[in-house]
Amino acid sequence: MALTVGMVSIDSTDPVPLARWWAEQLGGNIIQENGGFFVVVSLGEAAPRLGFQKVGDPTPGKNRIHLDLTADDVEAEVDRLVAAGATRVAEHEMPGFSWVTLADPDGNQFCVAPGHEG
Template sequence: MTLTLGMITFDSTDPGPLAHWWAARANGSIVEENDGWFYVVALAEAPYRMAFQKIEDPTPGKNRVHLDMTTQDLDGEVARLIEAGASELAQHTMGDFRWVTLSDPDGNVFCVSGSH
């Protein structure tokens, strides 16, 4: 028996707007809405889905799991994400590899890497 990643789920006090935000950023679409408490986003170029579930009290502090996104235009994509409501937290370089750490409108941390 093996495991297969089916979904990455985010907790949120208001999951609808966050699901729509990620769907727009990741070229996805909302394929399921369950009475405002659970949303599923299918991604155009990924075999897994993202989900957003309503909870009363999100876990405080830094998330222990985060998304690593890639792009062909790092600076342009970071600018688009910030314009759409993301916040830049840090820029990193390791040799020729460069990435930017951001947070989505709910404060979930994610990274974007790519060429500049």
């Protein structure tokens, strides 16, 4: 069996601006808007796509799936994301690894950690 991640979908009450925000932050492009009901962002040939689906009432509480992003300079990237509208939620550290949890403009949490070599 060979499965491939084709898309990660995110619920939103207003998916178009959220898709635009993520496309801008990740250097992607909106490739489908589907009347604002389901917006697709491409991050390049090899990367999974992000889908933003219109829902009347998003699931309450912490999102059960989140993006784990990496950056060479975590603090600079976190500062950039906050300036663009993200909210810093928490900083985490464990032996040999640290990361920052943020929330996008809709409140969906995601993490930024140092990139890994090799």
